[in-house]
Amino acid sequence: MDSMMMGAMSADMKAMPGMEAMDMAVMQACMDACAACEQACTVCSTQMMDCAPACMNCADMCNTMMRSMMRMQGMTPAAMMSMLDACIAMCQMCMDACMEHAAQSEVCKMCAQSCKACMDACMDMKNMMMATA
Numbered sequence: 001m002d003s004m005m006m007g008a009m010s011a012d013m014k015a016m017p018g019m020e021a022m023d024m025a026v027m028q029a030c031m032d033a034c035a036a037c038e039q040a041c042t043v044c045s046t047q048m049m050d051c052a053p054a055c056m057n058c059a060d061m062c063n064t065m066m067r068s069m070m071r072m073q074g075m076t077p078a079a080m081m082s083m084l085d086a087c088i089a090m091c092q093m094c095m096d097a098c099m100e101h102a103a104q105s106e107v108c109k110m111c112a113q114s115c116k117a118c119m120d121a122c123m124d125m126k127n128m129m130m131a132t133a
Helices: 003-014 024-045 052-070 077-099 106-132
Strands: none
Touching (some): 024 052, 024 077, 052 077, 052 106, 077 106
């Protein structure tokens, strides 16, 4: 993301009560992981395996998480934490479903890895928010 947009997002984020010390690099990494996971899940869902519904739901959740982080007006730390928890849970469900096919499908394996990376990035975001609260 270019520095002008990141600066604008940083100003919005830091205006939130209790979020003055937000680490924008952690937030950017989380948004990037959500975007990558959304793409991997969308590709995986087209295989029409029994993991497809979980992949579609995960793609939608990752997109919603990423978009919410991009427009922080009206977001509270509690709402953000709940959304991060939901994204982590959805990624876990998708990862588990895709791991059942990972030995037979490189796409499912890639999707599961992307879900794991997104879960880790969301957890990093939560940990950073708790440390700054």
